[in-house]
Amino acid sequence: MSDSHFAEVSQEALLKIFTIPEAPDSTLGKIEKHLSENLMGFLGEHIVAREKPLHEIEQNFNASEIPEQPQYVSDHTEFLLNNLVAHSVHTSSPRFIGHMTSALPYFLLPLAKLMVGLNQNLVKIETSKAFTPLERNVLGMLHHLVYQQDAAFYQRWMHSAQHSLGAMCSGGTVANMTALWVARNLLLKPTTGFAGIASEGLAAGLLHYGYKRLTIMVSERGHYSLGKAADVLGIGRKNLIAVATDENNRIKIDALREACAAVQADGGQVLAIIGVAGTTETGHIDPLDKMADVASEVGAHFHVDAAWGGATLLSNNHRQLLHGIERADSVTIDAHKQMYVPMGAGMVLFRDPSMVRAIEHHAEYIIRHGSKDLGAHTMEGSRPGMAMLVYSALHVMGRRGYELLIDQSLAKAKDFARLIAAQDDFEVVTEPELCILTYRFVPARIKPLLAGLNAEQVRRITPHLNALTRFIQKRQRETGSSFVSRTKLTPAQYHREPTVVFRVVLANPLTTHEMLAEILQEQREIAEQAMSLRGALFTELRELGLVRER
Amino acid sequence: MSDSHFAEVSQEALLKIFTIPEAPDSTLGKIEKHLSENLMGFLGEHIVAREKPLHEIEQNFNASEIPEQPQYVSDHTEFLLNNLVAHSVHTSSPRFIGHMTSALPYFLLPLAKLMVGLNQNLVKIETSKAFTPLERNVLGMLHHLVYQQDAAFYQRWMHSAQHSLGAMCSGGTVANMTALWVARNLLLKPTTGFAGIASEGLAAGLLHYGYKRLTIMVSERGHYSLGKAADVLGIGRKNLIAVATDENNRIKIDALREACAAVQADGGQVLAIIGVAGTTETGHIDPLDKMADVASEVGAHFHVDAAWGGATLLSNNHRQLLHGIERADSVTIDAHKQMYVPMGAGMVLFRDPSMVRAIEHHAEYIIRHGSKDLGAHTMEGSRPGMAMLVYSALHVMGRRGYELLIDQSLAKAKDFARLIAAQDDFEVVTEPELCILTYRFVPARIKPLLAGLNAEQVRRITPHLNALTRFIQKRQRETGSSFVSRTKLTPAQYHREPTVVFRVVLANPLTTHEMLAEILQEQREIAEQAMSLRGALFTELRELGLVRER
Structure with a gap:
């Protein structure tokens, strides 16, 4: 059976889509195989790394009318691959540590399909x-x-x-x-x-x-x-x-x-x-x-x-x-x-x-x-x-399996906090209690000064550091190989001044220490490019008498 | 890779479940293939027809603690097949016409898996x-x-x-x-x-x-x-x-x-x-x-x-x-x-x-x-x-594909209403405007009397007919080859007396006229067995002077 099940709108064609599956060699059949055999490979291959501006993506989703005529499954699948999957978010990537949405164990995918099929x-x-x-x-x-x-x-x-x-x-x-x-x-x-x-x-x-x-x-x-x-x-x-x-x-x-x-x-x-x-x-x-x-x-x-x-x-x-x-x-x-x-x-x-x-x-x-x-x-x-998937996850991983995952995530967060603290040009803003922590980039010349700032100095410097954090986070996301999220906190150590921070969630078991180090390095390199933002920060610092020359 | 990924709780075993899929020859791999190639076959084969009492099913879902140790995916899958899938509801069966949940077009299954995988x-x-x-x-x-x-x-x-x-x-x-x-x-x-x-x-x-x-x-x-x-x-x-x-x-x-x-x-x-x-x-x-x-x-x-x-x-x-x-x-x-x-x-x-x-x-x-x-x-x-599945359904079926499905469902409902009305021992209670209609069984000797009953007579007879409808509906469900639902209406033609009726939803494109005729025949046969309910009904009818002898 080819996937041209629907060449014309007929009673017979309609019945076919309820009774005859896509052929293994059809586009959708191949996707399914690829997903089953190598989900990470499929996602890595089909999700394009570099971010496409949203308004461009919207161009592909602009038709306001439901199409009159049916479309071949294979054509539709190609469209989805190129325009939807390609520009979706690689939530299961171990370098995407900005979300609470993490990787999924493999066995849940066929089980999810079973769940959907049982309907x-x-x-x-x-x-x-x-x-x-x-x-x-x-x-x-x-x-x-x-x-x-x-x-x-x-x-x-x-x-x-x-x-x-x-x-x-x-x-x-x-x-x-x-x-x-x-x-x-x-x-x-x-x-x-x-x-x-x-x-x-x-x-x-x-x-x-x-x-x-x-x-x-x-x-x-x-x-x-x-x-x-x-x-x-x-x-x-x-x-x-x-x-x-x-x-x-x-x-x-x-x-x-x-x-x-x-x-x-x-x-x-x-x-x-x-x-x-x-x-x-x-x-x-x-x-x-x-x-x-x-x-x-x-x-x-x-x-x-x-x-x-x-x-x-x-x-x-x-x-x-x-x-x-x-x-x-x-x-x-x-x-x-x-x-x-x-x-x-x-x-x-x-x-x-x-x-x-x-x-x-x-x-x-x-x-x-x-x-x-x-x-x-x-x-x-x-x-x-959905309860079925929770049930299966509890049984296949068991409490001890989950324990290992949880323990590992918490250890990884503490490890990353230590790594950040050890850098000349990053600081931890909130220490991890579970596997979430927040931090920010601060140029190496400023980091030693931070602890001693008074409220007025913090009030004047923070907006510049916030702009820098925002810039780095957006640019890193757009570059597409890794992702941390950001939020705005009011840290006690910074006189409750609204402070933009990077936020990471370290629940993906595939995230390694090396990847975390690379993410910091990428952020450092992006910061290097933010000439005007850094310039404004240092101007402020000079005006405050906190540094002498650029 | 066998599906014994998790023989013991170890860091390595844990990573495996996030990186290595089930093998094609594993239990879950086979299920997935079966689902892909022949969903209706899979469901028909694995969902047992005859109803198991709920309290027996509950015995398999009685553990109150999350299991300590992980379970092999294959063992867990076997458990699900025997205890969950076997006793689930065959919502896509063309003889299950009691729900608003119908069959799914095949192409949505692999797409659903893609959607879940993208997470x-x-x-x-x-x-x-x-x-x-x-x-x-x-x-x-x-x-x-x-x-x-x-x-x-x-x-x-x-x-x-x-x-x-x-x-x-x-x-x-x-x-x-x-x-x-x-x-x-x-x-x-x-x-x-x-x-x-x-x-x-x-x-x-x-x-x-x-x-x-x-x-x-x-x-x-x-x-x-x-x-x-x-x-x-x-x-x-x-x-x-x-x-x-x-x-x-x-x-x-x-x-x-x-x-x-x-x-x-x-x-x-x-x-x-x-x-x-x-x-x-x-x-x-x-x-x-x-x-x-x-x-x-x-x-x-x-x-x-x-x-x-x-x-x-x-x-x-x-x-x-x-x-x-x-x-x-x-x-x-x-x-x-x-x-x-x-x-x-x-x-x-x-x-x-x-x-x-x-x-x-x-x-x-x-x-x-x-x-x-x-x-x-x-x-x-x-x-x-989920929007992706709606999008795909709209594109692959097109408005004209849906039009055919809708038109066909409405025609089928009108056809079924005619079929019911033509029986000696069934009556339509609400005519279909869309593809839903309600009806009930009434013994052939009573059907001709119904139109002429006064309010008091309806008030006394209806509970007996209600009991009969309830009995038939439950027994048919338990028998397991077909399913209609039931509800309670207050029909104008029966002086607003609360009336239990069979309710059918004819949205499954695979439901045929012959199946509908068989469903009526099965209900008729179940009614034959309801000796005491029929006895009580006829006693009431005799007391009302509406029939002479049994």
Whole structure:
């Protein structure tokens, strides 16, 4: 069968595309083989290194009408190769250390295809059958990873129709949103004279319970999805209160306690306190145990956003970094981050399996009362069987396999921090606690001066260093052989001056020490070319009397 | 390379799973080949027909701890085949006509694997590059399908950083939720003395604008996700007002107008009016054009939930069924339903590309101001590149290919309705407008009586017929060779008595007339076995004096 299945639009041609696969020697057949045999080779060969400007790429995606006539699969595949794949991002390259999206273990690719081919819909058992208990099993295992209840607990709750140990979500955002939805509905629950917020709405709930407002407390390093959740849930972004952090980007417990007291004194109620484990920008972990104390004091739901850092629990050597997470009412973990599962596998876990009753819903034709349909307790409706990939990854790698990966990532981050610190012209801005760290380039003549600068000097110099960092990051990305990301922090050591930094995430097991050294060298070389930016910096330094001559 | 990559937990073994694929002769390699060459064969061979009780399947998914040790890929794959795949649902079988999940065209499978292998994250350009313009292109094409603006319109807005023609979502639920989120934030927008609901929250917004409550109006056949959305957004489920439908399950315009007037008279504000195109249970389409009039009269956002029926627009022969959809402020369409794309491809489209400003959000390290990052206007954060599969399906099948599929599905539904009506012992309960219809079994002696029954007689007989329908549906599902779903309707012809019906969705192009006849025959044979249910029915009929003897 050639892939010219669709030479004309006919009934017969249509049936063919549902029954006859692409031939092995067709373009798509060859791609599939190449992917199966050598994914890294395929990506390395087909993703072009040098960046094409976005507006040029857009030219290929400008047609506003759906094409009338069918296209040969082979022609279409050629188009995708040249215009999409070629200009996609090599997320699995060991030199692309700027993302939380890393390489995937090979065995997950054929399994992903199997999952897609089965095309189950996890909203109900009728369209998922064994996938439903499998998903409940995955949630149970992750629940155990966090909460470590005994076997009897899981025996009782894991497959209970009226309960859920958590929910699979498309990602961490929906997971965080689901947790706060549950928290909100539990706080404004049904009681005499009030049918509950789910039925009567938020305004009625506040009125009934006599709360002037609800607030959500999180450190100023909290993920931006929490602002979205506050908006969506009707709480309001200004009621998401950003609490100050210490010099290690961890929430200040005193500041948290004070902020909660201020809310309560003003007639508000703290809906939730959110611990971050680890922050997206720096990978630091809040003092979860102490936060749990505060949550308990003020009667707030304690949620931990461990979308990125949660996988650390898989290492017995490092799980104590998240000490206190077991006191959380709910926890977000993304399997598509440090659990090496493809995009689209978020999870929220609930300490108490009956919490989800606060968001339970039913219909006549689906998720009927008493059914075990997963859809009764999820924000989303129809969903794919991503849980299978989490299940397989947990089994094929095992806890000890993950432990090795986690331990190795953390060691690599510490190693890279040492390497950076040892350079004349780079400095670490935030030390790694997990496998994320931030740093920046500073010309060798300036580095020794940095520790002694006063606030005014920092205020004047930082914008120049920021411009330099921005320039290097963009140029390196455009050059295409490696990628670090950037963000803006307010480091304590630099008088909280907004400081642009390189950010790296060292989760790819294929990244080597040598590659990291090369990435620094490339950045150094790019910095050399930034004549005017360096010139402006040194002019400023001269005006401040910090250096004499260029 | 055998698939014993992981005989022991070692650094080296770990690296292997990220670099060396499964061998072609490994278990997983063979599965992949089988999937590629003959998906239907693979599924037919590996999914066991007869249903295993759920509690038995659960036995295989009962471990509450993540396994310590890694497992061989081949062993794990064997486990999945025997315990997961074997007891999954054959969604692509042409005899499984109870779901909106249908067969997939073959070419999407290798493309899905490519998509997974690329592992792009669509939240930002940094992790998706060409996938971002591609996704915007898909949204543009679907926008054009609905709104048919001219080329200049798309030239101007499709790739504009501050605008979006829509949003890709994990599914229709998130799409509906996003539409209502936008509507809510536009209604309670920032104005002098009020920073807007996004910032200040729902209660402050109602207070500022002087609305006692917000309501969402939808027919009583509206999808259950709308109740979830009303809950999540803080509106409250009781403020989702179910408007009466006519004998064809279409919203009554008079009733809608009256319901809106009642809300306004009581100090409330109609946030949104939602048209359904087609209903999940019966496939009927609301009178969209007239609903647009009402929405305009009361100043409400007009949303159309065309998650299922939206694909009908691809057929020039039937798109007029959705006449008025072009007046909607927003429209939901699921590509994983009648567009034959794998699970996880929902979309919401916005008539006005600047509407999404109402939900715009930014962060320091991502979706920065002025960037074209898609994440600025989506409810979800990290997301996979599902848009690619929609793009490919649109190109390889073309509008005319889809037209054929849609036309054929509608013809098949009408054909099946005729076939049912011609039987002595089956009756159509709702006629198909799209490719969904409902029907039930009624013993041949009863069928002639049905039209003449009074309300009391219907009230007494219906529970018995309901029990029979339920029995047949469950038994047929358990037998495993075919599947129809069931729901409960309140048909006008049966005095609105809650009536359980079989529900079929005829979107699989491989379903034949003969298969449909066989499905009826199987149901008839199951009904024969339901001795006690039939006995109870006839006892009731005798007591009512409608039949003499058994």
